[in-house]
Amino acid sequence: MPNTVIVGAQWGDEGKGKIIDVLTEEADVVARYQGGNNAGHTVEIGAEHYVLHLIPSGILHDDKICVIGNGVVVDPLALLGEMDALHARGIATKDKLLVGDRCHVVFPYHRLMDESREARLARGRKIGTTKRGIGPSYGDKASRQGLRACDLVDPAFPDLLAQRLEEVNSVLQAVGAEPVDPPRLTAAYAVAAERLAPYITDSVVYLNRAVASGKSVLFEGAQGTMLDIDFGTYPFVTSSNATAGGACTGTGVAPHRIDRVVGVVKAYTTRVGEGPFPTELDDETGKHIGRTGHEFGATTGRARRCGWFDAVVARYSAMINGIDMWAMTKLDVLDALETIRICVAYDCGGERLDRVPANVRRLVRCRPVYEEMPGWRASTRNARRMEDLPAAARAYVDRLCEITGVPLGLLSVGADRNSTLRAGL
Ligand code: IMP
16 A cells, blocks of 8 residues: 555544544554544444544554654553553554654643643633643643653653653642642653553654555544644644644654545534634534534544535645545435535635635634535445445535545445445545
8 A cells, every 4th residue: 555644634533543444454554643642533343442542543453563653742641541441352552552752741730731721711712622731742842841752761751850840830830720749740650651661662763664665654643634733723723733744744754755645524524622613503404413423522522513514624625735535434424414515615704715714713704605415315324335325425425526626535434344435545
């Protein structure tokens, strides 16, 4: 398989876990490149249901190597919890999982800061974070105060942490939060470090050697393009580059070693957390989509906001990520609808926009311009080939591809591995 980046084209939760699981069959190595345990990938294999937050879903395959790349922020306790849960179900991680030694570590104080920042923000300005400490951890990275996986396993770790806690505790006290007890935190993390040490390695060298020796790598993005720190609906975004460019900076593999980019896109749109969402449906249809699509966050359990397919967003994603083909998911969720709408442009105070404006205050004023198509009112769940789809469903998918200028590579009509129609991927 060519070296492939899998990227979310909307606000995350596009069903990347399933697509990655399907494509993993053909890859040798799966490398996650950004985010942390704010992500939640759900994979269903027969009757088994797995939710993974940090570990690539490739771990469910016996013969794949999974890498947590340097662009990921790792909460060691969360990672160990996930590993233990896999071990309890008979899935091994030894010699299958590598953790980049350049990954930044998430500490409990990052979570405290995340929570207290959110609590202090006024209504309308809250981000609706997952409260996993992701923003503060990337903040420490950017301000050169973070501790990395290589520090965690260094004998100097207690001193490095103690130094860092001097400032952290003064900040926590200033915001009225409990200060952290250095010896207690050091002791807890020393135990985690000992358990994780065999997994921590120079993932940059490992991945480049793998690519040089002809192994195929699947680069796994978390969240989605509209949550990207640079290209998303800033400040209502996550703190990393979820877009395809993040695959290079988050793994240390050069751009020209990557052969293609697959964009995962839902046949409608969802968003969890706060921030603008032009095609949001605040009505019975939105509720129907949410119920039928089980649109609840895999990490926080929050109900996701639901809306029509936004082709302005999808085109923007295709441009930024260089998407070669769509892996379109959850078409079956629309099975019962009489008519289906597609947002083809925005009306922003009388001006027609066919791009996403940078300014969120402008974006909230944008009204979607819709095109309407008839629904198919029949189940697509048992379709296994494109020819099995009702004509109206096929026409809807074709229209989405036409309007976004990206061909279809794969279509998913159910959660199971088998409910996947290959169309060129
Ligand atoms: P954070 O990543 O926890 O800082 O949250 C920032 C924003 O990204 C919030 O709106 C979250 O709901 C959203 N977010 C973070 N991770 C995910 C994800 O995996 N899927 C969807 N939204 C996410």
